[in-house]
Amino acid sequence: MTALALAEVGTRLALVDTPALVVVQPKLDANLQRMRTALQQFPHITLRPHLKAHKSSYFANAQAAAGVSAWCCQKLQEAEGILPKVPGMRDLLITNEIVGKRKVERLMSLVKEHHARTKITVLVDDVDNCRALNAAMANASLDDAKLHVLAEVDVGQERCGVAPGSEDLVALARVVTEECPHLHWSGIQCYQGKLQHVRNYEEKRQLVNGVAAKADASRTVLEENGFPCPIISGGGTGTFVLEAQAGVHNECQPGSYVFMDVDYSKNLDQSGQLTTDFEHSLFVHTTIMSKPTATRLVVDAGMKAVSLDSGPPIVVALHDDGSFTSCAEEVAWDARGRGKSVVGDTLQLIPGHCDPTVNLYDQYVVIADGVVTALPPIEGRGPGV
Amino acid sequence: MTALALAEVGTRLALVDTPALVVVQPKLDANLQRMRTALQQFPHITLRPHLKAHKSSYFANAQAAAGVSAWCCQKLQEAEGILPKVPGMRDLLITNEIVGKRKVERLMSLVKEHHARTKITVLVDDVDNCRALNAAMANASLDDAKLHVLAEVDVGQERCGVAPGSEDLVALARVVTEECPHLHWSGIQCYQGKLQHVRNYEEKRQLVNGVAAKADASRTVLEENGFPCPIISGGGTGTFVLEAQAGVHNECQPGSYVFMDVDYSKNLDQSGQLTTDFEHSLFVHTTIMSKPTATRLVVDAGMKAVSLDSGPPIVVALHDDGSFTSCAEEVAWDARGRGKSVVGDTLQLIPGHCDPTVNLYDQYVVIADGVVTALPPIEGRGPGV
Structure with missing residues (x-):
């Protein structure tokens, strides 16, 4: 049956x-254009929308048509399901640590299949995990292909990540650059999810400035130790304009802007009105x-x-x-x-x-x-x- | 890939x-046997376990091997996916009102496919819905096949259902028996989900006795008006022994007993200990x-x-x-x-x-x-x- x-x-x-x-396509299309307009005043910011909001190749292709070329996702499953179906996806960051034998095998399959077309990046916060990823890449025999990594910095989320500006952060950069020839050190992710739903705009601005200061301290300690920090990624639908204004991040990761939900619509704008x-x-x-x-x-x-x-x-x-x-x-x-x-x-x-x-x-x-x-x-x- | x-x-x-x-099979098997033992002292009660807990033919077949022949489910999708794969499923109650053109079409497909093997029952609480179901059955041209219906009685859940012992209940029985030749009037469902997690055993016993009294009043008003009430269904993992002891219900619908969860394990037994x-x-x-x-x-x-x-x-x-x-x-x-x-x-x-x-x-x-x-x-x- x-x-x-x-x-x-x-x-x-x-x-x-x-x-x-149900998705109302004209409303979604309008949101994609509004994001494009919002970011025109911040040419230093790359839009890297988060696939975890819509989880679908259909809307990723709609984003590609609106000028997007870099994305992030939360799960290997999102990458496995969506990447093969989005020709314009040249750059994909998995905003998570990839840990465990089968998970790493799955990541290797993904890199093997797509590295010629797509730069794939994962987060790291543990030196042993870096070594395990490097060994898996060596074992995968992909010639000069590299797995790109960003160190996750805990800028207040209190989930994964090393402390801002810490010796642990420098240790990660050192292990990746000196011990892991199959990994490529790319910078840091500094995302504070808890700030996305702070209602008051001025309070949120000050908190985001605190995040930016932690990101800046992290970049500084890396550069002082001789490690570059080309990418500073982070920010969501509720904060990305503030991170852009703070001037430290050079990527933003909004996801919910395509759909909006009740919780986001309760945020207030600069004049105290609902956004x-x-x-x-x-x-x-x-x-x-x-x-x-x-x-x-x-x-x-x-x-x-x-x-x-x-x-x-x-x-x-x-x-x-x-x-x-x-x-x-x-x-x-x-x-x-x-x-x-x-x-x-x-x-x-x-x-x-x-x-x-x-x-x-x-x-x-x-x-x-x-x-x-x-x-x-x-x-x-x-x-x- | x-x-x-x-x-x-x-x-x-x-x-x-x-x-x-992950399911640990020996623990699940032990739970199936414990239920069998628990119900041996209540021969008037039919065990009708709820598929909404495990949602799978695999565990329904395990229940069949432990002596179960009647089940209930919450969704048409559960019925559509599981019924074809469980040979021992002779009796299936969908514990919901089935409303809307496509939903009713799906129900008719299910009845058409399985009525020779399986008695299918749905809940009703609206006379116009009864008439719509009857018309769909007539339209499906299934000869003398009938769709069985139980009236849902609201015994405190405050969701769907007519009031206990009410004229609305009698009206449902009358419309089904007098206007709907393709429906079969089977009795009532009296389920109070809110009581499943009342921690104190004596407090819960008194509340369940209140549910039983409402079920009894509903049966009485039906019989006084000349309508039978062969089935009085209800009760879950947290209350089924109390409903059995109260002596009004003749079916129980536990689902979570196969798995147990943290919330159920916080219930207290008669001596005040964790169950x-x-x-x-x-x-x-x-x-x-x-x-x-x-x-x-x-x-x-x-x-x-x-x-x-x-x-x-x-x-x-x-x-x-x-x-x-x-x-x-x-x-x-x-x-x-x-x-x-x-x-x-x-x-x-x-x-x-x-x-x-x-x-x-x-x-x-x-x-x-x-x-x-x-x-x-x-x-x-x-x-x-």
Whole structure:
């Protein structure tokens, strides 16, 4: 038995099976152009968008069409699934340490397959891991191909990474350059994820300046010890303009700007207003499956359909022209001037957090003018690193 | 390029790629036997385990081997993926309302394919939905095949369902029996999920007795109006003994007993001790990918690998003999008498909540005596209803 498809190209949104992960293509395209415009005033910054937001070759190719040539991703699985399907992907940074026998074997397969076309870089924060990566590269017999590495510096995230400006950082540079001929020392990653959702703009600016100071101290200690630091990567959708203004980073890694989610839309701009830098382009399309009381509607989108880690979604009604009506109550609504909703009606949710919501689905439903235009797979979905 | 597999049959656990969703088969088998023993004192109760916990034909077949013949599931996708692969599945209840054009079409395909072998039942709480299901059945031209329905009664869950003992319940029975010749009225579902994790046993007993009273009132009003109520279904891993003792329900729907999770293991038994009714058989196998400080270890299992909705996982070290060492700190450990752990070592997590954790994976890694014995797919994974 084959299950029916969610939809076909040409299906109207109201007839798409639910729950479905819907992207409104004109809104996404607008976000890609807004990013391009935002970065025009910072010619020293390379845009390296993060694949972990959309996890798909379809939207990576859309980014390539908007001028992007360098990306980053969080998981080997994202790289394995997406890189072969994006001809314009000349440069890919995996923003994680790659550890463990099978993981390193997978990385070697990726380098072997793609090094002629694509520069592949990984993060390191442990000298023994550097030596293991070098040995694996030697064993892979790839002639003069090198695996590029950035040292991860912990600039406040308190996850992986060496301390800013530390001897551990210098030790990493020394081991890579002096002991690891199959690795190429490329610089540092200084990303502080916790700052992405600081609401107050001035407070965030000061905190980002603190990150930039730690990045600067790290570059300084490297250069004083005779090691170059050509790349200083970091920054996300909530902070990249501030890192660009601080003048230390030369790459930014925004991911969520393509979709936006409820949490990002709560950030305030310089004048204290809600940010409008990017538009919501991602929705979970749902059906009202029960109306047990006059004030309670139940939709077919629970924890398996929308991630709740950054709070609940916002309920909206998406119109064919791409505009939407916001609904006051979380699950009770009376929108579109059509009187009370009934069992079987559809509505849309804006996810609280886009990355883990996308990770629940195997497929996007892309629409324009209220009609399905594509059903691309989400190649990077999965639990892994 | 093909990514390397997580493992092969015969791989030792320490060499399985991470993160991986590991099931210790002897522990799972023990849980199946413990359930069998627990229900022997309640001959009036049919065990109808919930597929939403494991979402796989592999473990449904293990349940069949332990004497189970009736199951329930939460999503059409679970039914579509699992039913064809479990020969012993003669009876399947979908514990949800099925609403929307494509959903109903999918349900009809399922009935068409399997009605000769399997009794299929769905929940209803809306008379118009009953009429729509009846019309779809008529349209499917299945001769005398019937779709079985249970009315969902809201016994405190505050999600779907009609009020206990209400006129709405009688109206559902009347519409089904008098207007819907292709539906078969089968009784009621009275499930109160919120009680599964009430810690205090005596408090929980009183709350379950309240649920049983609402179920009893619902049966009474049906019978007084001339409608039978042969099935009264409900109850989960945290409450099924109490519902059985209350004497109103005649089916129980436990799911998590096969795996157990951290949240269930916090329930207290009659003497105020932590429950030991079932064992933890499900683990997320991880690698230490970074050790940035002496007290911080970072593993490769984040929000995409373990659901945090019921709190964080417990870190353990699983030994080849199936025993484990519990680790005091959340991410810092020093176990197995091997001194301090280093980057590249593996450890295991017991998930806070098993159902949404399983939903993140496409495959189980089943082990016994520390070696992989099977790599079954998770056919029911997905966002949908």
